[in-house]
Amino acid sequence: MKIKLLILAILCSIYLAACTGNEQSTKNLxxxxxNEMISFSEQRPNTLQVLANQEDILSITNSINSAKKLDGKVDMADPHYHLKVGKSNYYLWVNQDHTATIMNVNDTNTIYRIYAAEKFISTIQQ
Incomplete structure (x- = not known):
């Protein structure tokens, strides 16, 4: 009986610690x-949008972090958007198949695909 209570107490402690850590990480996003883009080197004037909603920021950050690296040579059209996420900068292409493609501006030889990106895209385009 004591072992079961000890195991239950440990599991509850782990659960509470995980929940508390998640709350703290969303407070400081x-x-x-x-920005909408005209070309790789030119932003469309007067299109700056700043997302400050913590849910939107977390959703976009999670989408970027879960993007899948695509193999092959990179030869991309001009990007649709430029994103500044924390200290990182990305080019973004919105695809007709409800996916998005991102490229870190510091690594223009690699692209990543965000699958099932409807919420990501709608948040960017609001």
Missing amino acids: QPIEI
């Missing part, structure tokens, strides 16, 4: 800056 930096706003995301979004």
Whole structure:
């Protein structure tokens, strides 16, 4: 009986620690800056959008972090958007098949695909 109570207490402690850690990590999320692009080197004037909603920031950050690396040579059209997420900068393409493609501006030889990106895209385009 004592062992069962000890195991239950440990599991509850782990669960509470995980929940508490998640709350703290969402409190300090930096706003995301979004600009429409004309070309790789030119932003469309007056299109800066700043996302400060913590849910939106977390959703976009999670989508970027879960993007899948695509193999092969990279030869991309001009990007639709530029995103500044924390200290990282990305080019973004919105695809007709409800996916998105991202490229870190510091690594233009690698692209990543965000699958099932409807919420991601709608948040960017609000």
